[in-house]
Amino acid sequence: MSAELSSKLDLASPATGAATGKKDDKVRIFAKNVGDAPILKTTEFSASAASPFSRVIDHIQKKIRTSAAHKDAVVHLFINQSFSPAPDEQLGDLYKCFQNNGKLVIDYALKEAWG
Amino acid sequence: MKYEEFQSAAMAFMAEANDHGQEWKWVPNHPRPLQNVGADDRGYLALEEVYREPLEIDSTENRNELDDEDSCTFIDPSVIKSETAQPNMYRYHVVYVEAYQCPVLFLQGKSIDGRLLDTEYIWRDCCGSMNHEQSWLTDSCLPTPEEHPVTGEPFHFVHPCRSKDFMDAIMQAFLPSVQEPCTQSNLRYFKLWLSVYGQAVGLRLPLALHSSNPHPT
Numbered sequence: 165m166s167a168e169l170s171s172k173l174d175l176a177s178p179a180t181g182a183a184t185g186k187k188d189d190k191v192r193i194f195a196k197n198v199g200d201a202p203i204l205k206t207t208e209f210s211a212s213a214a215s216p217f218s219r220v221i222d223h224i225q226k227k228i229r230t231s232a233a234h235k236d237a238v239v240h241l242f243i244n245q246s247f248s249p250a251p252d253e254q255l256g257d258l259y260k261c262f263q264n265n266g267k268l269v270i271d272y273a274l275k276e277a278w279g
Numbered sequence: 280m281k282y283e284e285f286q287s288a289a290m291a292f293m294a295e296a297n298d299h300g301q302e303w304k305w306v307p308n309h310p311r312p313l314q315n316v317g318a319d320d321r322g323y324l325a326l327e328e329v330y331r332e333p334l335e336i337d338s339t340e341n342r343n344e345l346d347d348e349d350s351c352t353f354i355d356p357s358v359i360k361s362e363t364a365q366p367n368m369y370r371y372h373v374v375y376v377e378a379y380q381c382p383v384l385f386l387q388g389k390s391i392d393g394r395l396l397d398t399e400y401i402w403r404d405c406c407g408s409m410n411h412e413q414s415w416l417t418d419s420c421l422p423t424p425e426e427h428p429v430t431g432e433p434f435h436f437v438h439p440c441r442s443k444d445f446m447d448a449i450m451q452a453f454l455p456s457v458q459e460p461c462t463q464s465n466l467r468y469f470k471l472w473l474s475v476y477g478q479a480v481g482l483r484l485p486l487a488l489h490s491s492n493p494h495p496t
Contacts, residue, residue, distance in 0.1 A: 198449070198452045198453075199448060199452050240449075240475065242449070242453075242471070243489070244489060244490075245453040246453075246467060246470060246471060246489050247470055247471055247474035247484070247488075247489040248471070248474045248475045248478065249474070249478075249486075250474075250478045250483055251478065253486070257486060258486070261486050261487075261489075261490045262489075262490065271452075271453075273448070273449060273452065275444075275445050275448045275449065276441055276445065277420070277441055277442070277445040277475055277476070278420035278437075278438065278441060278479070
């Protein structure tokens, strides 16, 4: 993972890529756009395994909303192309169940679901 | 999604969920003589008696606010957590509604003594942990009061106006490279739909349910 392509949701140690449930473990995340959702400048980042999934939602939505065209965008995130995790689901648990080649692959879409 | 597809997916989902400790049941529609609605061979999926601890408001903080007369703040007594606070009980029903051509998620909340929880309480109690001050969910995902389409009981529902378009788009985007059987596709639809709309009203599904049908990316 190149430095340019990587960012960290947490300011602590670099990603280890292996979540074992310890507090300072990191989960590597790869974010992939779905449909007409814009591609993020930084598609890979790491986050604490102990943090909730809501941190990833916040992070991706914040990045997308920096564009004027998407300033009110609501993102929906999916794992395994099969479900949308609850915001309070722990990243470490998601990684253990659904990691693929050392990364948690997350698809994000901007399609409006509510209304 | 057509009704037959819904029923097939709901049955398959129920079997898997029950294997993972979440006790969903299939409920045949009942006749409703007063509404002149007869029985049919349809039904809906129900998860009953989901208990949730009531709102967690720091009682010390509340007491401080109430003690300070100069900054007296209105406190809704129902949101003050006491040592004797009892969990609330929620019912989740998944009903296929022809008008929307998709499943619709209904929920009903009751206090432990059987009183119906009102809409705003449900928003705070049931949806609060999910969407309070979280920008990705908006007011439009909050459940609104609605009569249960089968039983006629007072429920709330997650408004389904955009569900069909949303699900069609997502399912299209997640088409597997190899064509899958209809039954599997319908089950995938059902799980994906329930994970999206259930989280808006505090419905948690076991993670293991989603690992049983891996769809490599």
